[in-house]
Amino acid sequence: MTLLGTREDWCSVQQRVQRLRAFGAADKHPHLHEWCSLLTPLLENFTDAFTAFSPTTPNSQRQREIRDFFSRICHRESFGSGPSYISGWLVAFCAFNKDGEWQLQQPQDSFRKYPMAIGDAGCLVAPLRPVPALSLRVDSSDIPNGYVEVDVKINDNGMEFDGVMVAGLAGYKVLGEQKDTVQPHAAWWIFTKAEGAEEDEGGFLFGTGAGGRWR
Numbered sequence: 159m160t161l162l163g164t165r166e167d168w169c170s171v172q173q174r175v176q177r178l179r180a181f182g183a184a185d186k187h188p189h190l191h192e193w194c195s196l197l198t199p200l201l202e203n204f205t206d207a208f209t210a211f212s213p214t215t216p217n218s219q220r221q222r223e224i225r226d227f228f229s230r231i232c233h234r235e236s237f238g239s240g241p242s243y244i245s246g247w248l249v250a251f252c253a254f255n256k257d258g259e260w261q262l263q264q265p266q267d268s269f270r271k272y273p274m275a276i277g278d279a280g281c282l283v284a285p286l287r288p289v290p291a292l293s294l295r296v297d298s299s300d301i302p303n304g305y306v307e308v309d310v311k312i313n314d315n316g317m318e319f320d321g322v323m324v325a326g327l328a329g330y331k332v333l334g335e336q337k338d339t340v341q342p343h344a345a346w347w348i349f350t351k352a353e354g355a356e357e358d359e360g361g362f363l364f365g366t367g368a369g370g371r372w373r
Contacts, residue, residue: 159228160339165208172201189253189260196250196291203227203287226286234298245295252296256303262294304328310348320351 161168175197184191203224210220232246244252245265255261285292305326312319325346333339 161204161207165205168201168205168208172198172205175201192260193250193253196253196294199287199289200247200250200291203289223286227289230285230289230292235295242298243295244298244301245292247289247291249294249296250291252301254302255300261300262296264293265295304342312348312350321348322351323348 175194178194179191181187182190206220207224209215210217210224227247230246232244232248234242234244236242243263243265249262253260253262303326305324305328307322307324310321310323312321323346326344327342328345329343331341331343333341
């Protein structure tokens with residue numbers, strides 16, 4: 159696991175998450191505030207990783223907590239012919255569906271509160287530091303897309319077109335000499351809307367991706 163960027167970058171994300179609370183009172187938008195509460199300890203672990211493992215400011219206790227934290231990212235639970243679920247703190251990034259509706263669930267038993275944390279004696283091992291997202295799960299069929307889309311008006315030297323801009327995590331890169339590392343890849347595209355066409359039809363204009371810029 160390699161955190162990209164700097165500690166200051168992640169501190170900035172922390173600050174922006176807290177500003178989300180200003181978009182609505184807790185009694186009127188409880189899920190917004192709950193989401194902030196789920197994200198906060200994740201970002202604390204991200205930012206603390208830069209200092210706890212620093213040669214100049216090492217912290218052995220915090221190192222153990224952060225290693226424990228990163229051992230609980232994601233766990234898949236399958237129930238044969240029934241549904242399958244994803245648990246682990248990754249579910250904090252799956253809190254809402256594409257329509258903005260809350261979709262995280264409380265598991266029915268305590269095992270799923272601590273994914274990938276079975277001790278040597280086969281006993282349940284609680285997190286070394288509380289992470290509320292570990293007590294939740296999401297149906298694997300409800301994992302939201304990592305991208306968003308918005309309608310745009312395109313002016314190409316006086317010629318106007320209705321279009322759609324799509325941006326977000328479009329895939330992943332395989333890295334390393336042994337090809338044993340994956341990294342999310344962000345990209346964006348703009349499409350024109352074909353008049354009278356189906357929703358998934360239209361013309362591709364330009365965008366950016368793994369191959370650079372296209373048109």
